[in-house]
Amino acid sequence: MRRRLLALAVIVMLGIVAVVAQSRKAPAGTAHTGNAFKFNKVRDGIYHAVGTGTLAVVGNSSFIVNDDDVIVVDDHVSPAAAWVLLEEIKAVTNKPVTTVINTHFHFDHAHGNQIFDQRVVNIIGHEFTRQMLLSNSIGMPLYRNYVTGIQPQIDDLKKRLATESDATTQASLERQIAVAENNRAAQAELKPTPPNVTLTDRMTLYRGNREIQIRFLGRGHTAGDVVVFLPREKVVMTGDFLTAALSNLSDSFPDEWVKSLDNLKTLDFDTVLPGHGDAFTDKAKIGYFQDYLRDVWTEVSRLKQQGASAEEAATRADMTKHSAHLPINGPGVPLIGVQRIYALLDQRGGR
Numbered sequence: 001m002r003r004r005l006l007a008l009a010v011i012v013m014l015g016i017v018a019v020v021a022q023s024r025k026a027p028a029g030t031a032h033t034g035n036a037f038k039f040n041k042v043r044d045g046i047y048h049a050v051g052t053g054t055l056a057v058v059g060n061s062s063f064i065v066n067d068d069d070v071i072v073v074d075d076h077v078s079p080a081a082a083w084v085l086l087e088e089i090k091a092v093t094n095k096p097v098t099t100v101i102n103t104h105f106h107f108d109h110a111h112g113n114q115i116f117d118q119r120v121v122n123i124i125g126h127e128f129t130r131q132m133l134l135s136n137s138i139g140m141p142l143y144r145n146y147v148t149g150i151q152p153q154i155d156d157l158k159k160r161l162a163t164e165s166d167a168t169t170q171a172s173l174e175r176q177i178a179v180a181e182n183n184r185a186a187q188a189e190l191k192p193t194p195p196n197v198t199l200t201d202r203m204t205l206y207r208g209n210r211e212i213q214i215r216f217l218g219r220g221h222t223a224g225d226v227v228v229f230l231p232r233e234k235v236v237m238t239g240d241f242l243t244a245a246l247s248n249l250s251d252s253f254p255d256e257w258v259k260s261l262d263n264l265k266t267l268d269f270d271t272v273l274p275g276h277g278d279a280f281t282d283k284a285k286i287g288y289f290q291d292y293l294r295d296v297w298t299e300v301s302r303l304k305q306q307g308a309s310a311e312e313a314a315t316r317a318d319m320t321k322h323s324a325h326l327p328i329n330g331p332g333v334p335l336i337g338v339q340r341i342y343a344l345l346d347q348r349g350g351r
């Protein structure tokens with residue numbers, strides 16, 4: 001009898017393992033107050049998840065609730081952030097997450113991958129995304145700048161707190177310190193985890209009446225960005241290939257990106273769920289961003305030809321004519337983007 005009970009207990013435990021998408025032990029740094037995400041419902045079963053600021057999540061994710069499962073698109077900046085996302089999704093549905101799609105390899109979109117139990121969850125991404133997460137994604141400047149900036153940020157917040165006398169500001173600084181310290185703990189546990197299913201061009205998932213296309217539209221923000229396109233619902237999830245404002249250029253191909261965005265325009269959608277910023281319906285934003293990319297390429301190339309250092313070009317490159325449509329307050333382009341363009345020009349010049 002005891003043995004039968006034991007066997008039953010083992011079966012029940014195995015059953016639990018089979019339906020729970022994430023590893024069972026909560027990662028470090030999940031502490032937060034209130035919801036970490038606001039879930040904006042854009043269609044039946046389609047949500048855009050935007051951080052509230054109580055936990056470091058950085059990028060947006062999206063999730064799709066199907067008849068029998070849930071598909072998550074991008075999983076944030078850390079195992080902690082992805083863990084909390086799954087916890088909060090449980091308030092919307094008890095269906096299991098079976099699939100994660102990484103729009104690209106950047107830390108704020110794919111560093112939650114490690115919490116998923118790969119015996120029951122497919123993590124889908126471009127072949128390039130897999131290569132980067134397998135090799136040197138955390139050695140790339142974008143992540144190095146981010147992760148080395150956490151401690152100085154904590155030190156700075158603490159310094160400000162020490163001299164602050166206003167109670168409301170003190171409380172706000174204390175919250176920001178807690179968020180940053182949790183993020184520091186979360187980053188310490190990071191193990192970059194690549195997709196276990198890859199594509200190079202396109203892949204389609206079918207769930208009942210729903211069709212979910214994963215499309216590579218050409219190099220742009222990285223060499224391997226994919227968008228997730230739902231033709232019936234006319235929704236596209238774009239990661240950083242197209243955001244609500246400006247995308248970083250650190251791993252980009254700005255000139256090719258313009259053409260790849262033309263490919264995006266051929267898809268029949270009316271709602272964009274971007275990797276940063278709020279969802280939007282104004283397709284003119286694609287053109288505004290293409291104009292910016294063309295100009296940043298031309299302007300930085302011109303400065304390089306004149307002999308300007310990357311640092312000088314980063315201060316002098318003037319994109320203010322795009323300020324009506326993009327958040328540009330004065331001359332200057334982020335140095336990391338200028339360095340990328342310089343490197344591309346050097347590579348091409350040396351060919």
Ligand SMILES: [Zn+2]
Nearest residue numbers: 104106221240
């Ligand atoms: Zn990115």
